[in-house]
Amino acid sequence: MGNEDHVQDELDRLGRNVAETGERVAAVVGRTGPIIGQAASGDNAISVSVSPGGMLRAVDIKPAVLGRHPDEVAREVVRLAAQATKIANSRMHSSLRQVMSPNAAKSLTDLGMPDEPIPRDRDDDEFGGVLS
Numbered sequence: 001m002g003n004e005d006h007v008q009d010e011l012d013r014l015g016r017n018v019a020e021t022g023e024r025v026a027a028v029v030g031r032t033g034p035i036i037g038q039a040a041s042g043d044n045a046i047s048v049s050v051s052p053g054g055m056l057r058a059v060d061i062k063p064a065v066l067g068r069h070p071d072e073v074a075r076e077v078v079r080l081a082a083q084a085t086k087i088a089n090s091r092m093h094s095s096l097r098q099v100m101s102p103n104a105a106k107s108l109t110d111l112g113m114p115d116e117p118i119p120r121d122r123d124d125d126e127f128g129g130v131l132s
Helices: 003-032 063-067 070-096 102-110
Strands: 037-041 046-050 056-061 129-131
Touching: 003 070, 037 070, 046 070, 056 070, 070 102
Parallel strands: none
Antiparallel strands: 037 046, 037 129, 046 056
């Protein structure tokens, strides 16, 4: 067997491994639904939903917030998005841990989706943070 055959066999094996992992991940997501993280201000006037990695899915701002300074609202949206991202990343790692190898999980971390502890303490800011 030549070196080229060995390389092709290895590529084929890796391709099958990726396809099988993809099928297992799809099965988990099919059972659990989309993996998202949500965070809301203490008064629920602002809420944010994100996908793992932090892509915004939804930002809900109640009319009562519109009287606040835009910079204050923007800071709160960014803070909530960061919290929701940690939640989404943690849920993703929890859901996929059963079907992915440790190396694949490390790859998620390398791609900017670490499995970080979810903060449970509230900030003493004007909005107050509540995680969901």
